[in-house]
Structure formats: structure tokens, C-alpha cells
Amino acid sequence: MRLHWRALGPGELDHELLWGLVGAATFGLVLAGLSVAGPLPLPCVFHALTGLPCPTCGTTRALLALLDGDLLAALRAHPAVAGVALAAPALEAYALGTWWFGRKRMRIELGPAARRRARRAAWLALVALWAFLIVDGR
Amino acid sequence: MTDLPPPGPPPWTPPPLPPISGRLGPPWERDGPWLTRFIETARDVLLDPVRAFRSMRREGGLQAPLTFAAIGVLVGAVATAVYDALLSGMVAGPAVPGYGTLPMFGSGFGTMALLIITPVVALLFMFAGAGIYHLLLMLFDGARQPFETTFRVVAYASGSTAILQAVPICGALVGAIWSLVATIIGLAQAHEIPLGKAVAAVLVPLAVCCFFMVALVLLFGLSLLALAGMA
Numbered sequence: 001m002r003l004h005w006r007a008l009g010p011g012e013l014d015h016e017l018l019w020g021l022v023g024a025a026t027f028g029l030v031l032a033g034l035s036v037a038g039p040l041p042l043p044c045v046f047h048a049l050t051g052l053p054c055p056t057c058g059t060t061r062a063l064l065a066l067l068d069g070d071l072l073a074a075l076r077a078h079p080a081v082a083g084v085a086l087a088a089p090a091l092e093a094y095a096l097g098t099w100w101f102g103r104k105r106m107r108i109e110l111g112p113a114a115r116r117r118a119r120r121a122a123w124l125a126l127v128a129l130w131a132f133l134i135v136d137g138r
Numbered sequence: 139m140t141d142l143p144p145p146g147p148p149p150w151t152p153p154p155l156p157p158i159s160g161r162l163g164p165p166w167e168r169d170g171p172w173l174t175r176f177i178e179t180a181r182d183v184l185l186d187p188v189r190a191f192r193s194m195r196r197e198g199g200l201q202a203p204l205t206f207a208a209i210g211v212l213v214g215a216v217a218t219a220v221y222d223a224l225l226s227g228m229v230a231g232p233a234v235p236g237y238g239t240l241p242m243f244g245s246g247f248g249t250m251a252l253l254i255i256t257p258v259v260a261l262l263f264m265f266a267g268a269g270i271y272h273l274l275l276m277l278f279d280g281a282r283q284p285f286e287t288t289f290r291v292v293a294y295a296s297g298s299t300a301i302l303q304a305v306p307i308c309g310a311l312v313g314a315i316w317s318l319v320a321t322i323i324g325l326a327q328a329h330e331i332p333l334g335k336a337v338a339a340v341l342v343p344l345a346v347c348c349f350f351m352v353a354l355v356l357l358f359g360l361s362l363l364a365l366a367g368m369a
Contacts, residue, residue: 011199013286018200022265029259046346054346122277 001114005104016105020095023088030063039064053133055126056081076136080129163195164294166206176209183298187320191327194294196287203293207264208257210297214313215256217304219249260296268292271325271339280335283328291324318344 008014039060046054058078065074066085074082098105110118162168165178182190268289275281275288295317302313318340325336 013200013284015285018265019269022262022269025262026266029262056346119277119279126277 001111002109003106004109005106007104014099016095017099020092020099023092023095027088034063034067053130055130055133057133079132160193161195162193163198164190164193166294167195167198167202176206179206179294180210180298180301183294183320183324184302184316187295187323188327190294191291191320191324194290194324194328196283196290196328200286200289200293203290203297204261207293207297207300208261210300211257211260212253214300214303215253215260217301218256218310219253221306223249260300264292264296265289270343271321274339274342275325275329275331275335278335278338280325280329280331280339282330287328288325291328292321295320295324 044054044057046052047057056078059081061077062074062081063085065071065077066082071082071086074085094106097103164182165175168175179190268285268291271292272281272285272288281288299313299317299320302309302316305312322333322336322340325331325339326333329336
């Protein structure tokens with residue numbers, strides 16, 4: 001695995017600009033939706049069919065808890081969503097900052113073996129997250 | 139010796155698929171009048187997605203597929219707005235005692251706002267959807283090409299199927315289902331991966347996280363209606 005900083009190549013997709021804008025627009029729309037319509041009391045279809053929470057159960061609760069400033073409740077409701085939401089400001093600052101100031105971009109290069117390990121780790125993290133949601137009993 | 143019947147016409151065989159190495163791009167990315175290019179590309183994706191995505195270029199910028207998708211989504215949004223206005227006009231009736239005559243097309247400002255906001259939100263969803271598909275392709279070891287390729291598939295599939303909303307009553311449902319089918323075929327052809335991996339990347343989020351998707355769609359839908367002054 002190698003982490004390095006480099007300038008964008010000619011015609012290369014500007015991921016920082018793209019995901020910075022998509023992230024900011026999504027954040028704005030979610031905030032607008034929550035403030036206008038509030039959390040929607042919709043049952044989870046997966047939960048209704050299986051009796052188990054789906055891997056995204058708790059997303060709305062985590063976001064609402066974060067908006068209330070209750071970090072522990074947010075992490076318990078959905079650790080991944082809370083984690084991403086907490087990291088989002090830093091990621092947005094990096095993405096839009098590097099684009100605005102024309103700085104070099106951070107890139108991670110993975111060899112085939114490291115790619116396999118990363119894929120395995122991602123699957124394990126997903127299974128662990130789902131197991132936590134099930135064991136936590138919602 | 140018996141007489142053999144005269145030979146009939148040879149059985150129809152589909153024309154050979156273009157070689158994967160010869161990705162010339164869809165008609166939309168070639169020269170010609172834009173309407174002709176749009177119709178030909180949409181026709182190819184709707185009627186022969188294997189051929190369409192087999193000849194799709196995997197890189198070359200986001201602008202062309204983004205423009206194609208925006209036009210398709212706008213056509214679908216206009217059709218939906220017209221049908222909604224017509225249906226609400228028929229249901230509400232032209233005159234309500236005490237309120238006078240209700241406008242047939244509702245709030246003109248609201249409809250215009252919806253027509254502007256809907257494509258923007260749809261394009262946002264397109265990027266988010268392509269991102270989710272690409273992440274899942276990576277998890278299933280199926281991302282053989284960069285994110286741009288995944289986005290191009292999603293944009294051409296969504297733009298083509300969005301115009302099916304112009305078909306009354308069942309158009310939106312048929313378009314939604316065919317969008318999934320075209321996306322699966324497109325990912326398999328563009329990334330050159332087995333169909334199973336493309337199916338998994340597209341259907342797993344729907345099967346497991348359907349509530350989250352539905353909630354987001356409804357949330358955004360309600361906020362759009364509110365922004366447009368219709369809720």
C-alpha cells in the first residue's frame with residue numbers, strides 16, 4: 001500500500017470536486033427534508049419480513065441524535081453512519097479545499113494482495129456492523 | 139426417391155456483437171443532430187442494451203453521459219408533471235363551492251420549481267447510485283474499470299429509461315424495472331464481468347437496504363414538494 005500526493009492528470013476525473021459537491025448537496029437536501037418533513041415513521045420492509053434489522057436500520061436515528069448533539073446515542077444507533085457523518089466536515093474541507101486552491105490530491109495505491117486484504121476487511125466490518133445492530137436488539 | 143421440400147429462408151440470426159475492443163461510443167457521442175443522437179441512443183439502450191453497452195466507451199469525461207441523462211430525466215419530469223396536473227384537475231373538478239374554480243394545472247410556480255429541482259435531485263441520486271454500485275462492485279471484486287465507467291452506465295441507463303415516464307399509467311414502473319435491467323447488463327458489459335456480480339452489485343442494496351432507499355426518496359420527495367410550495 002502506498003499513499004502519495006500528486007497533481008491531477010489531463011482529462012482525469014476530479015473526484016474531490018465531484019464528491020465534495022455531491023456530499024454538500026446531499027447534506028443540504030437531508031437537512032431540508034428533516035426540517036420540512038421530519039423523520040418519516042416508515043417501517044423497515046426487511047425488518048418486517050425477517051424480524052431482523054437491515055444494515056441501514058438506525059440511520060435516521062443516528063442523524064437525529066447527532067443533530068441533537070448526543071454522540072453516544074448516534075454511535076449506538078448506527079456506528080457507521082455516525083462515523084461517516086462525523087468525518088464528513090473534514091472530508092468536505094479536504095475535497096473542496098484541494099479543488100479550490102488547486103493543491104495536489106491524496107491517492108492510495110493498493111497492490112493485488114493489499115486489495116484482497118482490504119476487500120476482506122470491508123466484508124468483515126460490514127458483517128460486524130450488522131451483527132452489532134442485531135445483537136443490540138432493535 | 140422422394141422430393142425434398144424447397145429450402146426455406148435461412149433462420150434469423152442476430153447480427154454479430156461488436157468486438158469489445160471496438161468501443162466507438164453510443165450515437166450520443168458521435169456527430170449529428172442532437173435529437174437524432176438522443177433517440178438512437180435511447181432506442182439502443184431500451185431495445186438492445188447488450189449491444190449498446192458493449193460499444194459504450196468506458197472513459198471520455200462525464201459531460202456527455204451527464205447531458206444525456208439530464209435530457210432524459212427532464213423529459214420524464216415534464217411528462218410526470220403534465221399527468222399529475224391533468225389527474226389532479228380531473229379529481230378535484232373544475233369548481234368547488236366557496237373556492238371558485240380550481241386552476242387546472244395547479245400552481246404554475248410550483249410546477250416550474252418541480253421541473254427545475256427534479257432533474258437536479260435526479261442527477262444527484264445518479265452520482266450517489268453510481269457510487270454505491272461501484273463500491274459494491276469493488277466488494278464483489280467486479281470493479282475492473284474506474285468509477286467513470288460505472289457512472290456512464292448508470293447515466294445512459296437512467297436517461298434512456300426516464301423517458302418511459304411519458305407512457306401513461308405504467309410507464310414509471312416499467313421504466314424503473316428496465317432501468318435496473320439495463321444497469322445490470324451495462325455493468326456486466328462495461329466492466330466485462332460475469333452477470334452474477336453485476337446482479338449482486340445492483341440488487342443487494344435494494345434487497346437489504348430497501349427501507350433506507352425508500353425513506354430517502356420519500357424524504358427528498360416531500361422536501362421537493364415543500365420547496366415547490368405544494369405540501
